[in-house]
Amino acid sequence: MNKLLSFVICAVLFAGSCAAAPAASSIPPASSIAPTPTVLESTSSGTTSGTSTAATPSFTVPLASDDPNQIEWNVTTTEDVQPIRGSLGATIIGPQNIPIDQQNPDILAPPTTDAGSIPNIKWPFSLSHNRLQTGGWARQENVDVLPIATSMAGVDMRLEAGAIRELHWHSTAEWAYVIKGTTQITSVDQNGRNFVANVGPGDLWYFPPGIPHSLQATNDTADGSEFLLIFPDGNFNEDDTFLLTDWMAHLPKEVIARNFQDSISDWDDIPGQQLYIFPGTPPANADPVPDPQGQVPEPFAFNFSQVQPVQYSGGTAKIADSTTFKVSTQVAVAEITVEPGAMRELHWHPTQDEWGFYLEGAGRMTVFASSGNAQTYNFEPGDISFVPATFGHYVENIGNTTLRFLEIFNTDQFQDVSLAQWLALTPPALVKAHLQISDDTIAHFNKTKQVVVGPAQ
Template sequence: MSTGSPYWVSLTEAEAAFQSDLGSIQIVDGQNLPILSRLSIKRVVLAPGAIREPQWNVNANQLAYVVSGEVLVSLLASGGEFASFVVGEGQMYHVESGAVYHIENLGSADAVIIIALRNERPQHFSLRDSLSAMTNPVLGNTYDLPSTAFAAFQRAPAEQIFARRGSITIDPTQKLPNARLFDVQGQHAPLSYAYGSANLARKQFWAALDDISMYSLQIKEDGMREPHWHPVTAEMGYVAKGRARMRVLAPDVTLGEYELGPGDVYFVPRAYPHHIEVLDEEGFHFLIFFDQPTPGDVGYRATATAFSREVLAGTFGISERELPQFPFTPQDPLIVARHNPVGATE
């Protein structure tokens, strides 16, 4: 697994936790990126006709984004609440911790899903392992059947991904809106500029989110994510497309600078200043996950408006005359135009 900084690692180059002709599962968690806190990430690839076995998370809500393909998600939550819905490319789904769910590829090409989990060391149970833990008499009593009804059940470990054995029929109701489904790329971007946009999957727009959220950030060659920090929010990003440079400042004033490409994952602890800059002509697309349902930030641009010129001049040890004419900014724009070339220092 390639790495160039304690802040990032490649998810697509991570050793597969599971791999077969039917698909793969790759994970970046606190074990292979120790700086992670309250967040981790998985990449699940399902071949046509493949099914991710029913399972549930023990200690983490999850937020998933379908990068490519179309999948069926079915789940059962506490209180007998059942849901089954189709998720397409650019859409998201949410599964709360403890709800048992499955993912099934409906298309003729691979389905790729990026899943953020609200714990740096997530754990899960599979439905197969949980039933295998019980004896045939116990299972018979549970389902009001003779114990011999379960004689064919194998007690081998769960397969994680297996093949569909028959055809599948989608009920029209499975394509209806659902509280756990969110069309983030179909959203009219709340933040949109000529040089970039941000679609926001947060509680303001998706009521199901309690402790996690996501920004789909797309910035063109002439844009930049301004330097900023999140006072109470950690940030974990996945590079869906493009290349970018990132800088992060730690409290001991050490500076981390690194380049990110497709498939990379980065993490910025809460309140660490950082910024993101495009490195090539195609721009970039980041999926940025937060450990809060409504993330907030403080940007450098508005910070220059918050203090008097006398205070700013004293802070930087120059005269007021030498101080730049900062634009009046009562609210940070999140994305700014990039008038200066990459790597410019003057």
């Protein structure tokens, strides 16, 4: 009996010593751990039993958490919003700006996967100073309000029907996306070739640096037009525009008269200061002035609204860059739609920053900046996002309606790298050594970009 008892005790102690984690000096590197068949048990996360070829987990680091880290509330919530996630955090007992906290749940109560620090990448146009004029307004975003956005700046501009954004030019290129209404654009290039076009909702225009132009809302709709302007320089300031009336107001009339070879009295009524935006009569047509030099060789406008988007499992995408809109050599755009429950796939842009603008719906983005730094942000219509080149990110639809946004780049051609495609085209053994996943899982990776992925089936 004593021998039997001693045997049992020894067996238990031996089993316990085998189950204990090995000493650090005895742990082989993850790449040397041979894949072994593993039986998967049924779990609450939905894993089913069966034989898999997943590699043995490495003991060098802990396994990733299964916590879904979903948002704690949304903008429609009526509950008390507090910086609490599970057992972490505590209530605010001092002053609280509740509307801002409701719009930014992942800043007030960040996911546990967030870590480190990333400069702010979000700016709502609602916080931009608005320049009010008779006939319209303009508000801008640049490095003054979003310091990380050094490569691009944006302006949201509104013109009442007939109102004119006066003849002007910039030291940078000007790219535009029409949000509502129709805008008539005019221009003359350095060789005296002119251009006129009416640009409607979802369409684009582009003027190279230094090329003079004007913008005027038509009366196609009673409201006139509103459009987004992008300038490929984060230091751009709309107030630094070269305006026709501003220049003329700072010239002696005698010089003006000699330039145009007429009398000073012909210039008696020119404005004494800039007009910027002012009321006007809606244009009757889009006919250019007869021009002995002819029209510009490449149109300054592009019917982006007529481009057929590519359909993916979770939404759509369409692109305009210099391969299709030839004159647009400094700005490219992708217009993305994401259906509820779907996401713009995990990706990054290899060489160019992404300036984003949200048009419809509610989005959520986590930005990965390397070295353990990641932060999650929430976006609504009118919000701007900025993701530096090479930063990994995604955008998921967290609302009940279609999410629609623009990805804009200071480049001649759109480029992105898909995480799923990268792993699908990498030798499977190498992927398994990193992620400890099975051959079956790797076999389901898509070798073509999915861009917008739907919910798992």
